Amino acid sequence: MPKKNTEFWAGIVILLFSIAFFITSFKYEYMSDAAPGPGFLPRWISGFLIICAVIYTAKALKTPGNIRIVDDKKGLKKIVNLFLALIVFAVILTTAGFTISCALMLFMILRLELKWYTSLITAVITSVLLFLVFYYWLLLPFPINSFGF
Amino acid sequence: MESLGSLIDGFITAATGWNLLYCFIGITIGMLIGIMPGLGPTAGTAMLIPITFGMDPISAIIMLSGIYYGAMYGGTITSVLINTPGEAASVITCIDGYEMAKKGRAGTALGVAAIGSFVGGTVSILALTFIAPAVSKVALSFGPPEFFCLLMLGLSMLVGLLGKSMIKGLIAAFFGFLVSIIGLDVVTGAVRFNFGTLHLLNGIDLVAFVMGLFGISEILISLNEPAKALSAPAEVKKLLPERNEWKPTFASIGRGTVIGFFIGIIPGATAVISTIASYAVEKKLAKDPTRFGKGAIEGVAGPETANNAHAGAAVIPLFTLGIPSSPTIAILFGAFMLHGLTPGPRLFQSNPKFVWAIIASLYIGNLMLLILNLPLARIWSRVAYIPYKVLYPMILVFCVIGAYSINNNIWDVGVMMAFGVIGFFMKKLSIPMAPAVLTYVLGDQIERALSQSLTMSRGSLMIFFQRPICIGILTIIALIIGFSIYSKSRNKGLSIVDDTEG
Numbered sequence: 001m002p003k004k005n006t007e008f009w010a011g012i013v014i015l016l017f018s019i020a021f022f023i024t025s026f027k028y029e030y031m032s033d034a035a036p037g038p039g040f041l042p043r044w045i046s047g048f049l050i051i052c053a054v055i056y057t058a059k060a061l062k063t064p065g066n067i068r069i070v071d072d073k074k075g076l077k078k079i080v081n082l083f084l085a086l087i088v089f090a091v092i093l094t095t096a097g098f099t100i101s102c103a104l105m106l107f108m109i110l111r112l113e114l115k116w117y118t119s120l121i122t123a124v125i126t127s128v129l130l131f132l133v134f135y136y137w138l139l140l141p142f143p144i145n146s147f148g149f
Numbered sequence: 150m151e152s153l154g155s156l157i158d159g160f161i162t163a164a165t166g167w168n169l170l171y172c173f174i175g176i177t178i179g180m181l182i183g184i185m186p187g188l189g190p191t192a193g194t195a196m197l198i199p200i201t202f203g204m205d206p207i208s209a210i211i212m213l214s215g216i217y218y219g220a221m222y223g224g225t226i227t228s229v230l231i232n233t234p235g236e237a238a239s240v241i242t243c244i245d246g247y248e249m250a251k252k253g254r255a256g257t258a259l260g261v262a263a264i265g266s267f268v269g270g271t272v273s274i275l276a277l278t279f280i281a282p283a284v285s286k287v288a289l290s291f292g293p294p295e296f297f298c299l300l301m302l303g304l305s306m307l308v309g310l311l312g313k314s315m316i317k318g319l320i321a322a323f324f325g326f327l328v329s330i331i332g333l334d335v336v337t338g339a340v341r342f343n344f345g346t347l348h349l350l351n352g353i354d355l356v357a358f359v360m361g362l363f364g365i366s367e368i369l370i371s372l373n374e375p376a377k378a379l380s381a382p383a384e385v386k387k388l389l390p391e392r393n394e395w396k397p398t399f400a401s402i403g404r405g406t407v408i409g410f411f412i413g414i415i416p417g418a419t420a421v422i423s424t425i426a427s428y429a430v431e432k433k434l435a436k437d438p439t440r441f442g443k444g445a446i447e448g449v450a451g452p453e454t455a456n457n458a459h460a461g462a463a464v465i466p467l468f469t470l471g472i473p474s475s476p477t478i479a480i481l482f483g484a485f486m487l488h489g490l491t492p493g494p495r496l497f498q499s500n501p502k503f504v505w506a507i508i509a510s511l512y513i514g515n516l517m518l519l520i521l522n523l524p525l526a527r528i529w530s531r532v533a534y535i536p537y538k539v540l541y542p543m544i545l546v547f548c549v550i551g552a553y554s555i556n557n558n559i560w561d562v563g564v565m566m567a568f569g570v571i572g573f574f575m576k577k578l579s580i581p582m583a584p585a586v587l588t589y590v591l592g593d594q595i596e597r598a599l600s601q602s603l604t605m606s607r608g609s610l611m612i613f614f615q616r617p618i619c620i621g622i623l624t625i626i627a628l629i630i631g632f633s634i635y636s637k638s639r640n641k642g643l644s645i646v647d648d649t650e651g
Contacts, residue, residue: 033604034604036336037337038334039341071374071375072373078372090559113542142553
């Protein structure tokens with residue numbers, strides 16, 4: 001197996017994705033009366049995608065294309081941190097309310113870029129402003145905590 | 150004359166205080182999006198859709214359209230001043246625009262671009278005013294088979310002309326189609342591919358899908374690449390060309406208008422194609438082509454005009470046929486649907502007040518952009534200097550708010566992030582995203598048109614080969630695909646157009 005052939009592995013993932021859709025499409029009726037049923041188009045589209053994925057994978061095997069996915073290790077750290085911040089935001093949102101969750105998420109992301117106190121001030125001011133604009137002016141029903149923010 | 154009367158009514162609606170304000174907000178945000186790296190017009194427009202839920206449909210679409218053509222202007226400023234295109238259609242402007250700036254003529258480059266953009270945009274909107282009602286009347290006679298073939302034409306244009314590899318374009322198109330299939334079947338009402346979760350009952354939301362693919366993926370790509378230093382912005386002084394330059398400039402503007410307009414009305418052809426075509430024509434017609442790449446004023450005037458003429462013309466297939474020609478127009482299409490309006494030939498009959506108000510707002514917005522651009526170009530360029538390390542957390546927060554407010558549910562934020570990761574890999578692998586968005590948006594329509602056609606023919610595909618209009622459209626599709634395969638096999642494909650939003 002060509003371990004360093006990124007395009008080959010991408011082709012395999014696309015192939016598995018399309019096969020999953022193709023198999024699942026058999027659960028739905030193919031034709032109802034004279035008209036196509038709910039399974040008609042999914043079967044054809046996933047079938048076409050399987051063909052494309054096979055061609056793509058075969059091409060990658062013929063002319064291996066190793067594309068660097070991670071260009072910068074510092075960048076990778078920031079990406080992981082960004083996802084962690086989002087998970088924290090999602091977990092505490094309903095109990096801590098929008099302002100605190102947003103401030104914490106922003107602080108977690110900004111602390112890798114700015115000094116901690118600058119990050120904290122920026123995160124808090126931005127979150128409060130966003131809350132005022134979106135909650136009070138645009139009337140978006142953000143979750144709030146028992147203190148009302 | 151009928152159009153003129155309707156347009157006057159449209160101006161009365163569009164020129165109300167609130168609609169003018171929303172138009173101004175839209176183009177200002179569009180300008181910012183065009184200038185700032187990391188957020189293209191597609192994600193920017195999608196991000197603001199949830200905010201418009203409570204708004205009147207006319208005001209909502211006026212604002213969202215403002216973002217679309219505002220971004221076309223914004224991208225020019227950074228292309229000229231710091232050699233960094235804010236959006237794909239402005240890449241060509243960098244070639245001669247930045248060279249002009251280096252010679253101390255940044256103001257002239259921006260001035261010519263603004264005048265050209267205004268002329269191109271206004272002429273194409275004028276054409277929209279008079280052509281669209283006639284085309285929509287013809288399109289009203291189309292049945293489901295003709296409509297299905299038209300949708301296929303739009304998609305074949307995009308897959309055939311975009312990207313270095315046709316197979317990658319097809320993968321993107323089929324992927325977008327499969328995503329659109331998730332949830333309730335529009336024809337039979339059956340629930341498909343929801344994998345047992347109620348969240349997927351209504352499918353994947355457009356806003357989360359697009360913001361993930363275009364907005365989040367861009368953040369991930371930028372974080373993954375070492376930061377690039379930006380050059381200092383050029384001085385903006387004299388805005389107008391020299392006396393001897395007016396004639397060639399206006400000739401370029403005229404040609405750019407025609408090229409941008411005609412390419413713009415073709416479903417599936419994006420603004421990048423118009424700008425490249427215009428640049429190629431200008432260079433070909435120039436007495437001394439060696440000036441190009443060294444600061445030729447025609448190299449800025451032509452493509453910039455074509456870009457904005459294209460933006461106006463691209464609305465024609467949306468209004469008359471209900472076919473979005475680019476991802477950003479596809480988002481506008483989605484916004485129409487969310488506000489209970491179906492773009493297409495019936496729109497002129499069923500919602501004339503709405504259509505004409507939007508068309509009138511395009512005139513107003515174009516004028517506002519000219520006023521905002523000429524004297525304030527240097528101030529706008531400062532926006533590009535906001536450090537990306539501060540900008541991306543803010544873009545992320547806006548994306549999160551946008552996704553959350555779709556259904557007031559964190560699920561959509563998760564969906565957006567998932568598509569962000571998918572978009573990241575698509576960009577890394579050079580799989581174009583535009584076909585995925587178009588098939589996603591058009592998926593329901595394609596399925597409905599196909600189902601109705603096959604019901605008419607009792608399941609026979611021959612219906613598409615028995616109707617003259619269908620045969621004509623299918624022939625064009627075959628020619629496009631044939632041309633695409635031929636040109637790519639000879640490495641003559643439009644490989645410069647990797648992926649685009651406009």
